Structures are given as structure tokens and as C-alpha cells.
Amino acid sequence: MNSLATLKEVVERGGVSPAAQVLHVGQPAVTKRLRSLDTCYGVALMHREGRRLELTPAGEKVYEYACLVLDHQFSLLDDLNSLSSGQNRLRLEVNFAIGEHMLPDLLLRFAELYPQYNIESRMGYSRRIQRRLATGLSDLALLEQAPDHPDILVQKWLDDELVLVCGPDHPLWDCGLLPVTDLEKLHYVLREARSSMRLTLDKALKDIGVGSLPVTMEVGSTDTIVEMLQHGRHVSFLPRFTVDDGLRNGSLYHIKIQGLRIKRTLWIARTRSNLNNDVAEAFISLLRGS
Incomplete structure (x- = not known):
């Protein structure tokens, strides 16, 4: 070791x-x-x-194995410490957008309702979260894409969609309906290529025959993208739940696209090996009521 x-x-x-x-x-x-x-x-x-x-190349494989083994060891020691101290806890993982925009409120409400429970949360990409769920390093996840793994149970949580938005100084502000053919003429700031929303976006555009968008910048934070839209000539596809406040207060504008709506689902995922976790049940109950 x-x-x-x-x-x-x-x-x-x-x-x-x-x-x-x-x-x-x-x-x-x-x-x-x-x-x-x-x-x-x-x-x-x-x-x-x-x-x-x-x-x-062999070292890459052993390094990945070392990370997994050491992660498991840390998780085991953490579990044993929790058992010995009598703590009731949940290891929660969320995608970055959910973590930035929805998790703080959920954690505060949960702490109010269940002060006896403890949640340890972290943010990550879907593939990494799925791996941690499948190997028992996490108990529950909130995801923008449903995992496809026999050891992971998936439940629908919320409906969402990706919407095209711009700031008040953009020429398309209050433009009405945008033809699909105009999408490739715009300048985009988007989340990075391996993010869940980019994977969903790329597939939806490919399905209707739209090629690669002219991406000026890739940014790893939806909050940063929203801030950039306020001051530039860029547009962005973002989850509706991340831009609802901006659309309501008039700092963002939803550019509707003729013949295109990118609907999707947010998911609750958990491991089959940890179905009797009281903290997970309490947290899911909170999610269902939200």
C-alpha cells in the first residue's frame, strides 16, 4: 500500500x-x-x-488502480470511524451545475429538518460519479444524465431543458423565434466538452443535422458563463434551472429556436448495496417534496 x-x-x-x-x-x-x-x-x-x-502506458493503469485502492481505503476508514462514533451520514455526489445552483438550498433545508443526520457532498462529472457509486465510494447522486450500470438504481427527479440565452446587450435580445439555420452563425461560450449538458446538447444538435457550433470559449462554471453573457456578444445553452432567476429579473433573454426544444431529466441515483440507508431515504423524501 x-x-x-x-x-x-x-x-x-x-x-x-x-x-x-x-x-x-x-x-x-x-x-x-x-x-x-x-x-x-x-x-x-x-x-x-x-x-x-x-x-x-503500464504506469497509467497502475496509477488508476492506486487511486481507486487508496480511495477505497480512505472510504473504509471513514466508514469505520462513522460506525464507532455512531454518526448517521450520507455520501452525496452531484454534477457541477446542480451543485452550484440547487445543492446549497437542499442542504440547508435538510439540516433544518434532520439535524441528527450528516451529509458529505462533493461535485464531479457524471462518469466519475457513476464509478464512485458503482464501487461503493458514494451512497447517492443527483445527476443530469442517468447512469447505465447494473449496481445503480435510477429514479426520475425533475424535468429540465437546455435553453439558448443571451444578455441585454446582445443583438438577438427580444428577437422572437430564431431559425435553426442561424445557430451556426452565433458565438458561443459553453460548458466544457465532457460536461453532461454538452453531451446532451451535442446529441440534440446532431439529431437535427446541425454541425459543430462556433465555440469561442469553454468554461467550467455556469455561474461564470451567466456573468459573461451580461457583458458580451456571446450566447449559451444552459439548463433552465440555472437561468430561471435571470429570465425572471430581465438580466437574461431566452432565444426560442424554431423546431427545437432540448428537454431532459434530472436523476436520483443510488447503489443497490446501500438501500437501507435512513439518511438517503430522508434526503430523497426532501427531494420529492421540493
Whole structure:
């Protein structure tokens, strides 16, 4: 386990010396642990590129395995600590947009209703969240895409849609209905390509024969995109739940597209191995009432 932890630190800290400092050991000890992994797996896991150590293809696989094993170990120790202290907790994961716009209110309301329970939440991409659910590192997730895994149960939560919006200085403000053919003429600031909303958007546009949009910028925060729309010539496709306030107060405008509505569903996902979690049941009850 020490050797796997050492490999992880060397990769993430960028070298033997900083890894040694974090692990509180000498550099020779770090080098020795890396060599022991090479011997154990019968293949070189790292090679030197100039002054940097880089993972080999085999090293990439072992690094991913090390991250998973160490995650499981941390989760196990955390579970044991929770059992010993008698805590009732829920490990919750959410997509970034849900985390930015809906989670704070949900957590505050839950804390008010169930002060005896504890929720540990984190944000991430759908694929990573699905992996953590399937491997037992998380108990419950709120997602923009439904996982497809035999160990994960999925329930419909809310209806949503992706809407095209612009700020008050944009030429299309109050434009009425936009022809689909005009979509490729606009300038876009969108979420990054691996985000759930981009995957949904790209598929919906492909289905109606629209090619790649001229994306000027990709931004990892819907709040940042909304702020940018207030001051520029860009438009964006965003989840309706993230822009409802702006549409109501007049700081954003919904550009309706002729013959196109991108409807979707927000999902509750949980592991089959943790169906008797009282905290999960209480949180789902809150979601159903929201």
C-alpha cells in the first residue's frame, strides 16, 4: 500500500523530491518504493522525459488502480470511524451545475429538518460519479444524465431543458423565434466538452443535422458563463434551472429556436448495496417534496 501511495504522490506532486516531502521520507526511500512496484508488476511504470518523470502506458493503469485502492481505503476508514462514533451520514455526489445552483438550498433545508443526520457532498462529472457509486465510494447522486450500470438504481427527479440565452446587450435580445439555420452563425461560450449538458446538447444538435457550433470559449462554471453573457456578444445553452432567476429579473433573454426544444431529466441515483440507508431515504423524501 505504501508503494501505491508513493506512486500516486510522485505523479500528482510532479517528482520524487516533492513526494518525499509530503510522505515525510527521504528521496532514496521514494525511489526504492517505485522500483519495488516495477519488480512487482514486471514492467517499468515510469520513465524520464528531460527532467520530469512520466508514466508509461503500464504506469497509467497502475496509477488508476492506486487511486481507486487508496480511495477505497480512505472510504473504509471513514466508514469505520462513522460506525464507532455512531454518526448517521450520507455520501452525496452531484454534477457541477446542480451543485452550484440547487445543492446549497437542499442542504440547508435538510439540516433544518434532520439535524441528527450528516451529509458529505462533493461535485464531479457524471462518469466519475457513476464509478464512485458503482464501487461503493458514494451512497447517492443527483445527476443530469442517468447512469447505465447494473449496481445503480435510477429514479426520475425533475424535468429540465437546455435553453439558448443571451444578455441585454446582445443583438438577438427580444428577437422572437430564431431559425435553426442561424445557430451556426452565433458565438458561443459553453460548458466544457465532457460536461453532461454538452453531451446532451451535442446529441440534440446532431439529431437535427446541425454541425459543430462556433465555440469561442469553454468554461467550467455556469455561474461564470451567466456573468459573461451580461457583458458580451456571446450566447449559451444552459439548463433552465440555472437561468430561471435571470429570465425572471430581465438580466437574461431566452432565444426560442424554431423546431427545437432540448428537454431532459434530472436523476436520483443510488447503489443497490446501500438501500437501507435512513439518511438517503430522508434526503430523497426532501427531494420529492421540493
